[in-house]
Amino acid sequence: VERTFAQxxxxxxxxxxxxxxxxxxxxxxxxxxxxxxxxxxxxxxxQDVREVRPPVGIVSIDPAEMLTRVRAGTSIVELNDALAAxxxxxxxxxxxxxxxxxxxxxxxxxxxxxxxxxxxxxRLGHGPIRDTVLEATWVTGHGExxxxxxxxxxxxxxxxxxxxxxxxxxxxxxxxxVVLRTRPRPLxxxxxxxxxxxxxxxxxxxxxxxxxxxxxxxxxxxEGHHDxxxxxxxxxxLSACDEPPxxxxxxxxxxxxxxxxxxxxxxxxxxxxxxMGVGIVHSSTNRADHPNASMMALSEPVRRVxxxxxxxxxxxxxxxxxxxx
Amino acid sequence: xxxxxxxxxxxxxxxxxxxxxxAVGVAFxxxxxxxxxxAGRDASTIHGQGACVVLPKSTAEVQAVVRACRRHGRAFAPxxxxxxxxxxxxxxxxxxxxxxxxxxAIRLVDVVQRTAWVEPGxxxxxxxxxxxxxxxxxxxxxxxxxxxxxxxxxxxNSGGPHCLSEGVTQSHVLxxxxxxxxxxxxxxxxxxxxxxxxxxxxxxxxxxxxxGIATAIAVRLVPLAPAVSTMLVVFDALRAGAECVSAIIxxxxxxxxxxxxxxxxxxxxxPFAHAGLPLDCAAVLLVELEGLxxxxxxxxxxxxxxxxxxxxxxxxxxxxxxERARWWKARKSAFGAIARMAPDYYLHDTVVPRAALxxxxxEVVAIANRYGLQVLNVFHAGDGNLHPLLVYDGRVxxxxxxxxxxxxxxxxxxxxxxxxxxxxxxxxxxxxDFMPLVFSAxxxxxxxxxxxxxxxxxxxxxxxxxxxxxxxxDVVHLTRVPDGAWV
Numbered sequence: 001v002e003r004t005f006a007q008x009x010x011x012x013x014x015x016x017x018x019x020x021x022x023x024x025x026x027x028x029x030x031x032x033x034x035x036x037x038x039x040x041x042x043x044x045x046x047q048d049v050r051e052v053r054p055p056v057g058i059v060s061i062d063p064a065e066m067l068t069r070v071r072a073g074t075s076i077v078e079l080n081d082a083l084a085a086x087x088x089x090x091x092x093x094x095x096x097x098x099x100x101x102x103x104x105x106x107x108x109x110x111x112x113x114x115x116x117x118x119x120x121x122x123r124l125g126h127g128p129i130r131d132t133v134l135e136a137t138w139v140t141g142h143g144e145x146x147x148x149x150x151x152x153x154x155x156x157x158x159x160x161x162x163x164x165x166x167x168x169x170x171x172x173x174x175x176x177x178v179v180l181r182t183r184p185r186p187l188x189x190x191x192x193x194x195x196x197x198x199x200x201x202x203x204x205x206x207x208x209x210x211x212x213x214x215x216x217x218x219x220x221x222x223e224g225h226h227d228x229x230x231x232x233x234x235x236x237x238l239s240a241c242d243e244p245p246x247x248x249x250x251x252x253x254x255x256x257x258x259x260x261x262x263x264x265x266x267x268x269x270x271x272x273x274x275x276m277g278v279g280i281v282h283s284s285t286n287r288a289d290h291p292n293a294s295m296m297a298l299s300e301p302v303r304r305v306x307x308x309x310x311x312x313x314x315x316x317x318x319x320x321x322x323x324x325x
Numbered sequence: 326x327x328x329x330x331x332x333x334x335x336x337x338x339x340x341x342x343x344x345x346x347x348a349v350g351v352a353f354x355x356x357x358x359x360x361x362x363x364a365g366r367d368a369s370t371i372h373g374q375g376a377c378v379v380l381p382k383s384t385a386e387v388q389a390v391v392r393a394c395r396r397h398g399r400a401f402a403p404x405x406x407x408x409x410x411x412x413x414x415x416x417x418x419x420x421x422x423x424x425x426x427x428x429x430a431i432r433l434v435d436v437v438q439r440t441a442w443v444e445p446g447x448x449x450x451x452x453x454x455x456x457x458x459x460x461x462x463x464x465x466x467x468x469x470x471x472x473x474x475x476x477x478x479x480x481x482n483s484g485g486p487h488c489l490s491e492g493v494t495q496s497h498v499l500x501x502x503x504x505x506x507x508x509x510x511x512x513x514x515x516x517x518x519x520x521x522x523x524x525x526x527x528x529x530x531x532x533x534x535x536x537g538i539a540t541a542i543a544v545r546l547v548p549l550a551p552a553v554s555t556m557l558v559v560f561d562a563l564r565a566g567a568e569c570v571s572a573i574i575x576x577x578x579x580x581x582x583x584x585x586x587x588x589x590x591x592x593x594x595x596p597f598a599h600a601g602l603p604l605d606c607a608a609v610l611l612v613e614l615e616g617l618x619x620x621x622x623x624x625x626x627x628x629x630x631x632x633x634x635x636x637x638x639x640x641x642x643x644x645x646x647x648e649r650a651r652w653w654k655a656r657k658s659a660f661g662a663i664a665r666m667a668p669d670y671y672l673h674d675t676v677v678p679r680a681a682l683x684x685x686x687x688e689v690v691a692i693a694n695r696y697g698l699q700v701l702n703v704f705h706a707g708d709g710n711l712h713p714l715l716v717y718d719g720r721v722x723x724x725x726x727x728x729x730x731x732x733x734x735x736x737x738x739x740x741x742x743x744x745x746x747x748x749x750x751x752x753x754x755x756x757x758d759f760m761p762l763v764f765s766a767x768x769x770x771x772x773x774x775x776x777x778x779x780x781x782x783x784x785x786x787x788x789x790x791x792x793x794x795x796x797x798x799d800v801v802h803l804t805r806v807p808d809g810a811w812v
Contacts, residue, residue, distance in 0.1 A: 003765045064575035065678050065709075087577045118519065130524060131496050146771045150745040150763065152676045154493065154708040156482045156531050157745040157763060158752060158790060159772040163495065163527025167519070184577030187620070199437055206551055206617060228617035256516035257438045277438065279518045293521040301509035305778045306522055312774035325521045 005145055008055035008071065009137060009176050016174055018143025021049045021318040024174045026073060027107025029095040030116050034169050034323040046322055054111050054176055058082055066153060066182045067134060072111025072175040079110060088182040091132055093120035095249070111175040115320075117167020121247055122221060124277045125209030126183070130166040135179035138165065140172070141314025151179045164309070170320030172313040186223035192238035194218045198261065198276040204236045211276040212244060213261075215269035218276070219244045247273050248284035253292060255279045263290070295325050333399070333419045336361070337376045341397040345379050345421065348389035353380040353427070364404065364422040368469075370671065370725070371412035371754050375402060375422035382427045384502060384510060384540040391538070392508040394421050400787045401506075403534035405445065405477030408469040410672060411753030413481060413533040417788040423538060425476045431455055432541065439546045440499060440516065445476025445539045449483075452544070461546040464491035467749070468657045476539050482531030484749035486582040486656065489707040490615070491547060493749065495530045502541035503529060506780035516543060528775050533751050534786035536779035550581070550615035554625045555643040557652055558610040558632045559603050563587055565636035566608035567682040570706045572631050573612070574679060578624055581615035583707025584656055587686075590703040590714075597662035598655035601648075606638070610706065611656055659703045660714070666699070667716040671728045673735050677744030679709045688738045689713045696731040710748035711739065737762065752790045760792055 005013075016022055054072035058079060061068045063086040070079055076092045083089050092113045094105040114136075119129040135149040148161035165172060189209070194201060198213045201220060205211075210221035220238055222229045233240070248271070255263055257279040264274055264281060272283035295303060310317070337356050345354045355364075356377035364378035376399065381387045394401045400420035407414055416422050428444035431452060435441070436459045443452055449470040453462040466485035467473050473483070479501065484493040491497070500514040514526025529536050560566035566585060573583065586594070587608045595602045602609060610632070614624045629640045643649040663670050677685050686702060693700035693715060704712040713735050717724045736746060736759055745763055746756045760769060773791055 001761060001763060001765055003768075062678075062680075063577075064571045064680060066574055066579075117524075123518065127492070127496065128518065130527060131492060140767075140771065144767045146767045147765070148768065148771065150676075151743060152678060152709055152745050152748075154484060154488070154676050154705070154710050154748045155745045156484075156493070156747050156749055156751050157756075158760060158769075159775045160482065160495065160527055160531045161771060161775060163524050163530070164775065166524060166527075168523055172523075184579060187623075202437060207548060224617060225620040225623055227619035231619070232617070254517040254519035257440075257518075258435060258516075279516070295522060298522055299509075299511055301505060301507070302511050302513070302522075302525065305505075305511075305525055308778035308781070309523060309774065312778065313771070 003145070003147065005137070008057070009145060012052070012055050012176050013139050013143065013145050015052050016139045016143060021321050022052050022174070023049050023320045023322065024111060024115070024170050025051045025053050026109035026112030027075070029105060029108045030112055033116055034325055049322060052174065054109070054174060059177070061086060063088055063182070067151065067179055068182055069151070069177065069179045070110055071177050072109065072114070074110050075106060076108050076110055076113060077106045083182055084185065087185050089185055090180050090182055091120050091122070091126040092129060093118055110178065110180070114166050114175055114178065115168065115170045118252070121212075121275060121280070122210045123275065123280070124211065125207065125221070125223060130163050132180045133162040133166055133178055134181055136162050136165050136175060137177040138173040138175045141316055141319050145176065146173070149179070153181060169323045169325070171310055171323065173319055188226040188229055189221065189223045190229050190233070191241050191244045192220045192222065192233055193241050194220060194236060194238050196236060201236055202277055205232055213274045213276050214245070214272055215264060215267070245273060247282045249282065251283040251286050253281045253283070253287070253290070255281060333376070336374070336419055338397070341393065341399060342377070344393035344396065345377065345390060348393055349379050349381045349386050355380070364424070365416060367407045367409040367412060367414045369410050369412040369415065369753070369755055371415050373415040373417055374419055375416035376419045378404070378422040378424050380424050380427045384504065387423065387504045387538055387540050388508055388510055390421065390423055391504050391506065395508060395784065400784050402786045403476070403480065403538040405474035405480065406448070406472050408473040409477065409481060409751065409753065410674065411747065411751045411755040413751050413753035413786070413789055415754060417754070420787065425474060425538070428540065434459070434546070436461060436546070439548070440543055441546055442541055442543050443475055444541055445474060445479070447475050449473050449475055449478060456546055457549070460549050462549055463544055464488065464497050464547045465494045468660070475542055475544065479530055479539050479542055480532070480534050481749070481751040484705070484708070484710070486584050486705060487613070489583055489705065490579045490581050495527065497545045498526065498530055498542060499545060500543040501526055501529055501539050503537040504540055505537040506782065506785040510540070529779070531751070532776070532779070533753060533789050535776050535789055537785055552616060552618040552621040554614045554621045555649040555652060556612040556625065556628060557602070557641040557643070558612060558637045559606045559639040559641070560608045560610070560636065561606065561638050562636065563608045563686060564683050566610055567686060567706070569610065569632050569635040569637065570682060571679045572635055573628055574707065576627060576631055578627060580612050580628070580707060582611065582613040583705070584611040585609070585702065585704055585706035586611070586656065586659065587702040589699065589701040590659055593666055593701060594655045594659050594662040597665070598651060598658055600651040600655035602655060603639070611652055656703065663701065663714065663716055667718050669719045670714050670716045671732060673713045673715070673732050674710070674747050674750040675736055675739035675744050676708065676710045676748030677739050677742045681742035681744065682706065682709060685711065685739055685742050685744070689735055692731050692734045692738065696727045698727060698731055705748070708748060709744070754789060757790060758792055
């Protein structure tokens, strides 16, 4: 098939070009994630990296298909506001990191969230971010627009490059437009607190949307029919609360879910939030004896596959070159 | 490494056979003519030839087999239960067929964290049955779930009726131990939710055996729902049924399953399943809602209201587990029942936007009429995943050719309506040459980069998924579907 692309995508492709080093700029809410220490804007290494801004705008919302086509530079808040009008939402996270400005989460973009690949803190119920992308259009290091997946909710036509793109930090190319899976907004949502252990809550409640734990209390998010929420809350003796605690943004670890309780024993109770049943720990303090996994943690054959993919999609190493894992 | 269209002087040279026997034991290297014929087939109409079939029992044995293949310059083709419908497991170019049917251990079940480690030969339904007593299931449920393997589900990113709300295999696999094409054993993904680096796990799932062989799989387990409501919705017009599907989804309802059977299917299955399906209907929808009781009751009323507003003649709510089981038997056994109509059938699998269901269904009927073929539609309507089923008699000269021509038109009609080639069966050999219908040369090159990153020599299941400039000379089309094929 000979594809035809909308003009903003062609313009973005031309802006990215095929020769020099470029990085995509979204809302800068997660700007330092994966960025090598010292690679600040005034460093020599960073000076020849040209900043480009992905196209912006909601192309379509189709509630009967449960999907939306959106340009990568679009604000997540704007997208979810538009989806709310048809009773739906996308499971994209707003950044949990400390913001330069109190309201800067509104600047977070679809493309930025997908490039970073961090899932929402409601992942237990809403699923991982990688499951939201049905189709992706991006500019590779060759300067060409490429499409993976398709605009349908179920699809096994060819290799699943969409999954590989999510969390690729722009290293396989710069996201231009995506088709995302949407979900119906629940009839009701309520947060609760509980002194029960996370395990007791997990084995008592039926598919909670979130169980957060800080070694002092648990917070539980339940969604669905309000009578079901009330019954579940009574079953687990939950106490309703207005808001969940603010998730500490300074540090984030990914652990196997069964390791979380023991691992958090080294953290000060109350200084962290662990997403139980998921394995993400957010903390205001570092655990210096447990640095986050780096590429060095991967086996040599896996790194070989990794490197081969990066070389194929971006032979010049020019896409988001200051960002890695 | 010899590719699929390269010739080998003999199917199984003694030196290769000896190395394979050293890897898995003499008893587990099968190379009789019958063994090779059986391993040359899946549930499609395409047939190939393997050098032999080996049956390793462990990751180490799979690794030893792959390494032996590499030493002898021979490709290999992974094989699960052989229930695939797109010829993904059909060997091209005399590869060594590596069957995972002896790797059937459920290694670990953690009901607190809702995960299980399984070997690739574990049958889909066996896992669900194994964890059912503890209140869990493995969500992907292909109609072949009694006989398809979880390794095959990973290879094909398989779906099933209950994937509408739960997602397909990709959403239920956390980590995969893989023997790659160079014989290295790697772990892709992990039990931690955000493993470092690119999501190679996601790239491997659905790669149809072209990126290596899964030897252990960590899957998510889904808790069984406390309340289930199953409805049979009867329509006098196919169009009304299809429009009802879109209306249900647009209303914010995501049933556990939303399946459609057209008139021809109902007529075929009812004498077989005795499910009480009305023989004079144009179509029925099977709608299953799962969850907590108040939500299920609320949604049941909403589905009923929407259905009646869209011209449903009748909305039946299952009154017993027995009635529900019979409805599902009718749906899942549809393809066995079709044997009463004609000796053979060819099943297509395309996916279209739900809004296009009506138009494409009408076009499918028109195409079948044009070719003088009878068509039945039984499919995952909630996902827009069509399964037009063309029944025919392979003994009639030229009939299969007409089936193939009609099938190609159905694929093109689906693509023209904004759809894709496959919703759940995969590309394999069957749809490989249709890939340029939906992907540009740049898109296909990018997919090739993924495959090459895993297997630069093309040693794993060669010539599948992506179009190649040469044909697979030893592959032939059968005139009929093998007995026992599932959908």
